[in-house]
Amino acid sequence: MSSGEHFNVILVGAGISGLGIAHHIQEQCPAKGFVILEEKDTFGGTWDTFKYPGIRSDSDLYTFGYRFKPWTGAPVADGEYILSYLGDVIDEDKLDDKIRYNHKITGANWCSQAKRWTIDIFHKDTGENSQLTCDFFIWSGGYYDHNQGYTPNWAGLSDFKGDVIHPQFWSEDTDLSGKQVIVIGSGATAATVIPNIADDCEHVTMLQRSPTYFWTGENKNELADRLRLLEVPDNCVHEIVRRDLLQTQKEIQHASAQYPEYMKQEFLKGVREHVGDEITKQHFTPSYKPWQQRVAYVPDCDLFNAINDGKVSVVTNHIERFTENGIQLQSGEILEADVVITATGFNAIPIGGIPYTVDGKTLNPADAFTYRGIMISGFPNFAMMFGYLRTSWTMRVDLVADYICRLLNHMDQQQHKVVTPTLRPQDADMNRNSWIDEDEFNPGYFQRSGHLSPSSGDYEPWRFSPDYYEEKDQMPLFDLNEDALQYQ
Incomplete structure (x- = not known):
């Protein structure tokens, strides 16, 4: 040495x-x-x-x-x-x-x-x-x-005949064309992967054990755009918008701590506007208080648009075991898949x-x-x-x-x-x-x-x-x- x-x-x-x-x-x-x-x-x-x-x-x-x-x-x-x-x-x-x-x-x-x-x-x-x-x-x-993502030790995982992919080790030559895909997870990674593969797949199922809080909006900042239109220097735009966003985030976080039920309904209202009351109640209503875990952002409503277009379905249930051709849920339902993507964290x-x-x-x-x-x-x-x-x-x-x-x-x-x-x-x-x-x-x-x-x-x-x-x-x-x- x-x-x-x-x-x-x-x-x-x-x-x-x-x-x-x-x-x-x-x-x-x-x-x-x-x-x-x-x-x-x-x-x-x-x-x-x-x-x-x-x-x-x-x-x-x-x-x-x-x-x-x-x-x-x-x-x-x-x-x-x-x-x-x-x-x-x-x-x-x-x-x-x-x-x-x-x-x-x-x-x-x-x-x-x-x-x-x-x-x-x-x-x-x-x-x-x-x-x-x-x-x-x-x-x-x-x-x-x-070097290693987190994958739960599911029963029967070795029986599954399809491909199992963890997003942390995504191969650039992965081809999902025409395949039935299950994405396991409910957080930011799942919400990102799903709308970006939905057009290629036969169908995508978002399988989650429990829901996550989401918020959505256009991927732009009106204050930044206005300041740039006024030819404000970039460093000033950055500082002003940074302070404005931090103040807004502070208000949301403190409100979530002081009035959790009110803020929960505010988050759910944003989701409900895009996917309706039934889907929101069944698949996008978390059991924990807002901001006990990260709130995932859905820019330009891409995840919700994919659900509304029928390219993506959401299932909220627990995994009983893997089978040769998919996943059996604790409810008894079997989800068939060619590929399973484990967006289960790190x-x-x-x-x-x-x-x-x-x-x-x-x-x-x-x-x-x-x-x-x-x-x-x-x-x-x-x-x-x-x-x-x-x-x-x-x-x-x-x-x-x-x-x-x-x-x-x-x-x-x-x-x-x-x-x-x-x-x-x-x-x-x-x-x-x-x-x-x-x-x-x-x-x-x-x-x-x-x-x-x-x-x-x-x-x-x-x-x-x-x-x-x-x-x-x-x-x-x-x-x-x-x-x-x-x-x-």
């Missing part, structure tokens, strides 16, 4: 988190040398991994885009446009020579004597192993497994699922507490990027990057080499709570992986706030000298 260079900062992943934090480090900490380690052979992260038909954002790009990079296209964008946007960031920031592709991280080991991390790397292009060292390690590689793996050690002793994230959703108790010189789940993920990328840069500059000014979030005596009996309370947000991937994640405590600073509107004012004021941060 060869030993490589040393960097001030190592970032993980050339996706939306890694590239965003890299921009801010380059701008706010210009003396810091850094590198981005990317497992894939190209940039983009999620937007390169997923290639299923119609892949698009489920957030508007005015808030999903960075604050420093104006968005000029349609609010909901296809994956190729998001990749192009990220490519522009790389070009404009001259980040290409900072990215090392085909670098799979296999371990991270902290040495207290040397005050540095040693990062173990497997080179996917050469099959060799190497190491890099850094003063500060930032996990910005997302929170799910890019597997979450906190901070990459790699082994971490301090002086040879294993660090288990599940034994630790989150520090403000940015660092982890007992992990020296370490930060992680976890975004918002109701507001666009990227809104937190900018905030967390600002905090990390402020921390790095503070350490330099005070001549500190190490910072470690550390539980205080008064924290000894603190309860171990879920990363996010299930009453707050409860999608399946959180419930399946909760035991692997750091805990949230009962109070600050040992908790993650999922509320952008709270954090945007608080995070810039977080005290870098508070007693939960131990410096050396």
